[in-house]
Amino acid sequence: MNHQKKISRRVFALGMASAGVCDAASPLINLSKKHSSLVDFSNKGELFPKEYDGSLLGETSWYYDPEPELRRYDVSKQSTTSQKKYKPKRNFELIMTNANTGEQIIEQLRVDTFSYGINYNKLDHFLRDWRENKTIKMSKRVVDILLQISERSLGDNTSLAVRITSGYRTRKTNSYLRRFSKNVAENSLHIKGQAIDFTIDNLPHKKLNNIAKEHAFGGLGVYDNFIHIDSGPFRRWNS
Template sequence: MVAAPTYANAFGLLRGAGDIRRIKMYNGRTGENIDMIYWIDGDYIKEALDEINFFMRDWRNNQIKQIDSRTVDIMTAAHNLMDVNEPYMLISGYRSPATNAMLRSRSGGVAKNSLHLQGQAADLRLASRSVDQMARAASACHAGGVGRYTSSNFVHMDCGNVRSWGS
């Protein structure tokens, strides 16, 4: 219940979009694309969410986890705010514990209890928008965590507590 007012902000940004929610992404690691309407007239489409779960799987070992629809909503709201047609490039969606541990051993910027492990986070890039532009759009949703990774050219978006980091 505590999160309800926060997520109302993100959902409010999606209203007026023809009562549909659509996500467009490309995965450079797998070569896969997704352009999916996943919500119509107040209802999530289970089959579409299943495809999003598969698309955002841990590509290193093909493990799939249910992606929190709130994260997808935040990504969609931020994308709409940027007024772009270009799909997001997915850098990282779900991460299995093994993948997260491996990445953590290589970088100090990977959280031990990352929300990627819960299917509640995504690292994204757009060629036509800067990290700062993407982060400002995600932050405008007031609905989760936003991390700027300027040197790696991506933005982290999650449905956890509202917070921000990076430069």
């Protein structure tokens, strides 16, 4: 009887260990679900785990953002094109979802209303560092670039779904990501609230890239499943 109990306990322990391995090997995000969350908060897990599966930071990961260090570029390469304050040319609904947490906000852009329905303070909170729950005054320039690209991507629709993969990052978060990929810029413009990574649902990625090239006056990085825009010097790169 005691021998059977020992075997049962061993089987149970092995089963629990195997379950952990299977869970770690599961995809980071299920693309079949439009607004699924990358992070499971059900167990109030550690947001800065000491051990992390570096393979999740691979070339096709949401987190992989090899933004070039600004020190590699000189001032002469900055854009001389002035960016006017964004004003919508048509009324539309912008549905933004944080791909990491599932949080969602809806902005109603209006041509004939005060501030055009753009609530920058609300967007500052939405684009916060979700790991530390800290906000910063986001660059209105980069937010306006996002809005311009969004409006241009509408086509004949009156509503658009945008998934934000990264907005503001604290230095702690940025340093944490650099532990798993040194391609994450040490002086990332995400730290200054001057960069946003996103994708648009139901829009071919190639089309999004072409639209972004027309409106991204600063930096533009093109990846397999999202794009990076920032309000820094003019530059282009891809994964």
